[in-house]
Amino acid sequence: MDTTTPSIGPAQRRLTARQLTMWRSLMDTMEELSRRLTAQLQQVGLSRGDYLVMLTLSEAARHHLRSSELADAIGWQRSRLSHHLGRMERRRLVRREECPTDSRGTVVAITDEGLRSFRLASAPHLRAVKHYFADALTEQQLEELESILDAVRARLADPD
Template sequence: MPPRKGRTALTRAELDSWRAFIETTEELRTAIEGRLQSDSGISAGDYRVLLELSEAPERRMRSSHLADAIGWERSRLSHHLGRMEKRGLIAREAAKGDNRGAEAVLTDEGRDALRRSSVPHFHAIRELFLDALTPEQLAAARDLAETLSGHLAGKRGATAP
């Protein structure tokens, strides 16, 4: 359905759809993140950082690139990395070839924490999300997410300097 130009008020159906979507996704995220914390002792933020570093070349990434990759402000990431470093999950080192920048490096302890947390995390995803949907609904959910992601990317591009 094409957007309706000029109309700012939401219809009851539009508002109900929005609220159902946003409230349910928040409830789902909270439940999955809570299970991750209780099952493995790491936060959703820890998991995102560990996963991103595990997939990076040499298990290391410039902090600025890591912040962009996970969609966090650099100051938030810096504080979070400090907490993870104290727990031995990551190390921070001067960037190779550029001492002005810093890189986050996945430690062996961090890699092990990611491995230990992944199986229970995947079980929670299956139980709380996948098992609730038919294959058709799952495909529709993916299509919806990809459509919204593309729409948002277009909006970000339109507002870029």
Template sequence: MTTTRRFPTREELRIWRDFIETGEAVRSAMAARLQRDGLSSGDYTVLLALSEAPGRRLRSSELAATVGWERSRLSHHLGRMEKRGLIRREECLTDNRGAEAVLAPAGLEIFQQVNRPHLRDIREIFVDALTPAQLEATGEIMAALREHLARE
């Protein structure tokens, strides 16, 4: 028995394109505002993860999993952040085979300076554009997509 592959309808493709294009526009607007404040969106992602971690430190493998990056991408990014004094890489306290990324004082300072404006930007660019019902539906849609991808 042969199964036929079902392709998206024209309307489903329109919605998909809207999703992709709008998501990119939102990310670009947010990234531009972070850049204005001296951080890339990648920097903010790493600093946020480290600021929330116990002792403000994470093994590189844990940090990669937390931010959803490949380890090689994270390693290159951490190198750039380390050169700017935002993080330090230290031997793992519990396992001398691994390294930990540690939030440096300069990284914590810039994160704290940028965080409040960034949260206001999230409200202005994303939250305020939606009604409460649309925001709730968006949350449900994102949860359904994450759940679907986890099953893949």
């Protein structure tokens, strides 16, 4: 019998106590980081969702995207995005227009007022990200985290 490749029994397929502790720590840390960054954005009148939408639009060519592309880019369902965009439109942060190449589609564009709000929020938001995240880690830890995140993303991309 070949003993170099041990079989994996049912108990070995479960999370170890250490793995479970690290998972819980990751969830708790991400929740607290999210809470603090969200509170910082709310000080300038934006939600985390507002910032995510405007960040994505600000990075897009001519500051607009098809609604379906925007939903895919931020990982939201189209109905969630539609409701959120309605709230943002009422505050004049974005506007929706008919897609010039597809009458069934909608294009979402960030307005001048939206760009101003986004720029006003970005400096303090990025300072908070630097303070709570980047400054807490050494260069070596950042490299290790990059490797860890690459491994998790690769697993997520694996169809199982």
